[in-house]
Amino acid sequence: MRFYERLRAIQRANNSLLCVGLDPDPEKLPMHLRYCDDPIGEFCRGIIEATSDLVCAYKMNLAFFEALGGRGWLTAHRVLSHMPPNIITIGDAKRGDIGNTAAMYASALLRDFKFTASTVNAYMGEDSVRPFINDPDRGAFVLALTSNSGSRDFQFLKVGGKPLYERVITKARKWNENQNLGFVVGATHPSQLKRIRHLVRDMPLLIPGVGVQGGDLKQAVRYGCDAQGEMALINASRSIIYASGHEDFKEAAHTSAMALRDEINLYREKFF
């Protein structure tokens, strides 16, 4: 199924725009998991089991798996094997390199791991993004305006009167023949989000930053969605996966995810 259709289908099926970010930090795991064979794998499996009826997507932050060394790769594969088949899986890797190298990264993420989509850094331009959007069934989210403090260093620089992130968006939109491109826009920039949604029409926006990072959820929903109240993926990582640091982490993640999904849906009803 084409990427955009697949995203809409799961957002409707689970009535959810919530994307849960899997950023598993070994130092934050519940104590009772730390001494099993594969603590990170077990932890992620628990989070997936507890939340998969409440989300449209999971975003796996590959940095946290790479930091585990060689076994991190195996753990990442194992985590992916627990994903229900209709949920979007995003390999959050923010890769970007010259064409022949980007093709290798795309192969690792889309063919080896079989992620449905990945995040991509477009600083190196078109040939660095192309391999991630060759397959119409797989998507890519290009970094536009990120949620972190460092986003102010370059992304807001004015280029011909417009901020750089807008130039990234208007240029990258031209690469979207396969209708499988989206953008990353942090919830920490609500007024810019409004303008960006206007620019991209109904393309998907991956919106991190509503949890620990302090972004504005109401505005993220109001301005992040397309005209049908869809095509935004509102990501929360730490506020859900570490909702409890104890044996009840699955129940706590479920409760936290349901509360966030429901709050998102409340705003959808209000604005759409």
Add this chain to the structure above:
Amino acid sequence: MRFYERLRAIQRANNSLLCVGLDPDPEKLPMHLRYCDDPIGEFCRGIIEATSDLVCAYKMNLAFFEALGGRGWLTAHRVLSHMPPNIITIGDAKRGDIGNTAAMYASALLRDFKFTASTVNAYMGEDSVRPFINDPDRGAFVLALTSNSGSRDFQFLKVGGKPLYERVITKARKWNENQNLGFVVGATHPSQLKRIRHLVRDMPLLIPGVGVQGGDLKQAVRYGCDAQGEMALINASRSIIYASGHEDFKEAAHTSAMALRDEINLYREKFF
């Protein structure tokens, strides 16, 4: 030893500015290696043995290892174990993410793999780069002006009259308290390289693009080096590692690396 000192020391000891890029493509390996236990590992070991007296650095392109799946990580570790201790090893991964995630990537590259340096994409700003330059003994090369065709999409955009890549350089220079930062500048942009060397004074420049990509070697040496004819790392990958696709690949890599090193040194004598 501090990163800049270490770089100068090996450039002097081996009388070389050559950096060999290890981008091992399984489809391009010599046939006789393809059926051993770890073809990529064996291939890279051969290249290192054949060239380590001729280089200042090896740049390992992590995409080619990630594309191998889980065993790619093990292979990368094995390749690193063959590196002579005084040679600079660059983890060419072009990572860039929010602070807590960048810290995980830096941990994977600098603590787990123990690379001397890494390449970093600064689109996400200061907090995405900081974890890579916290240790004064390890370096980071920030992408400024890359060698690929896509470099024209964003890097040349004018910001207040200056191209974006210059803004990246002038901003990132302010983060260089530990004297361990450098930049990536493609040899395919010789006139810009001249201006960039002027801007960065004696900071190191990692210069890809002289081989298959067609960059101008003479100008790369002339304008890439600091006033002492050092601190440029001239990278060649495919033209050396695939100099022969047969059993004599080591001899061919040695011959090709020596020819390139000597040509570089000819230009150094001419201009410095």
